[in-house]
Amino acid sequence: MGKIVAAVMLALLLTGQQVSAAGFAVYEWSARGNALGGTTMARKADASVVASNPAAMTGLNGTQVMTGLVAVAPMATVSIDGRQSADGKDNVWLLPHAYAVHQLGERYWLGIGVYNRFGLGTEFDEDWAGSDSVYYAGIKSVSVTPVLGMKLTDTWSIGLGVEANYFDFEQKKTVAGTYDLKVRGDDVGLGVSVSTLYAPTDWMSFGLMYRSAIDVHPRGEAESNAPGGLGDKLNGDADGEITLPDSWSLGMCLTPIDRLSIEVDVTRTGWSSYEELDIRINGxxxxxxxxxxxxxxxxLAIGAEYALTPAWDLRAGYVYDETPVRTERADYMVPANDRQLFSAGLGWHGDAWSVDLGYTYLLIIDRKGAEIHVNGGDVETADFEDGDAHLVGMSVAYRF
Structure with missing residues (x-):
């Protein structure tokens, strides 16, 4: 499994990431999770609970591994001052994931996950009307999370985790209407997580998870083709800082009949930690x-899973995801608004192998009159329209 995790981590580092949650958070941690709207905190577990609720590992037996991929194809249109519109470039962004869980005994479980918690991919033509703000913005973020699960009683478990988050930021824009400026930097930040799973009956269970904020200080280089003194200012060492937000997640799962489970999750994310973007060149x-x-x-999310047969499961989910971006402080890097996600999927599981497929349609609610603060202190208005994305995922797991 070590080779699988290493290969997936390399793929994650080399693959562009696309935001598919409000802000630039990412919840595409498994195909089953996607099909269920991410509601995997309190229901029957698989290895991907390393990401969603490590306390739920205590429901797994032996050793289990999982790997997979989610492909994201987004689209959005931006109209500036009601006159000029531009479509984001057609791209497909790939989000791999890999997990391993091992049972140490009757009370302890170890797990490790490699997956994305943050990501962004916004790209327009280099000569579009907003290029002096940005024509490309990318965040590649990979989380490596070793976790420990402990069963305290037959009905109550807890999980503890450490997260190493590799964060790579890149921005491209034009300067003085003519010249290009590219800034890129990366860093590794550390965070922790605490989670619990409580199942007072065989038909009801609760999951709770807290993730700490993570401070990252990307450092790298700025490059520009501007000449003379302007070029001297725009070429050299670059650095910045950002606090990735903390979050609280709560899930409740009900099993009204043996074949059907329904889970409702709610997550509160502390995006107010993102106060400004301050990129310094040569200090x-x-x-x-x-x-x-x-x-x-x-x-807010709800998901349902129904066992069609002992080997086949049918899944569906719905998510409403608030945007952290205020209309009066909108941003071409994240030309979006509140989102709705509609998902469905199918799972097959045998004695050792299982395969999950999931599809999600992401609909971004139009935003009219967004205020964009551009260089020099001017404010222009823009409309964000026709935003959506198609997400297709597949995960393969093995138990031994």
């Missing part, structure tokens, strides 16, 4: 920091 920000003033958000 100075040429245009000053960009104030973000994001707000904390709620994500």
């Amino acid at each position: 100075v920000n040429p245009s000053g920091p960009v104030f973000k003033d994001w707000k904390d958000t709620w994500r």
Whole structure:
């Protein structure tokens, strides 16, 4: 399994990431989870609970491994001042994942996961009307999370985890209407998680998880083709800092009949930690920091799983995901609004192998009159329209 995890981690580092949750959080941690709207905190577990609720590992036997991939194809249109519109470029962004869980005894489980918790991929033509703000923004973020699960009683378990988050940021824009500026930097930040699973009856269970904030300080280089003194200011060492938000997640699963489970999850994310984007070149920000003033958000999800036969499961889910971006502080990097996700999927499981497939349609609610603060202090208005994405995922697991 070590070779699988290493290979998936390399793929994650080399693959562009696309935001598919409000802000630039990512919840595409398994195909089964996608089909269920992410509601895997309190229901029957698989190895991907390393990401969603490590306390639920205590429901697994022996050793289990999983790997898979989610492909995301997004699209959005931006109209500036009601006159000029631009479509985001057609791209397919790939989000791999890999997990391993091992039972140590009657009371302890160890797990490790390699997956994405944050990601962004926004790209327009280099000469579009908003290029002086951005024409490309990318975040590649890979989380490696060793976790420990402990069964305290027959009905109550807890999970503890450490997260190493590799964070790579890249931005491209034009300067003085003519020249290109590219800034890129990366860093590794550390965080922790605490989770619990409580099942007072065989038909009801609860999951709770807290993830800490993570401070990252990307450092790298700025490159520009600007000449003379302007070029001197725009070429050199680059650095910045950002606090990735903390979050609380709560899930409740009900099993009204043996074949059917229904789970409702709610997540509160502390996006207010993202106050500004301050990218310094040679110790100075040429245009000053960009104030973000994001707000904390709620994500509400419901998912149902029905056993068609002993080997086949049918799944469906729905998510409403709030955006942290205020209309008066909108951003071409994240040209979006609140989102709705509609998902479905199918799972097959044998004695040792299992295969999960999931599809999600993500609909972004139009945003009219978004205020964009551009260089020089000017404010222009924009409409974000026709935003959506198709997500297709597959996971393969083996138990031994």
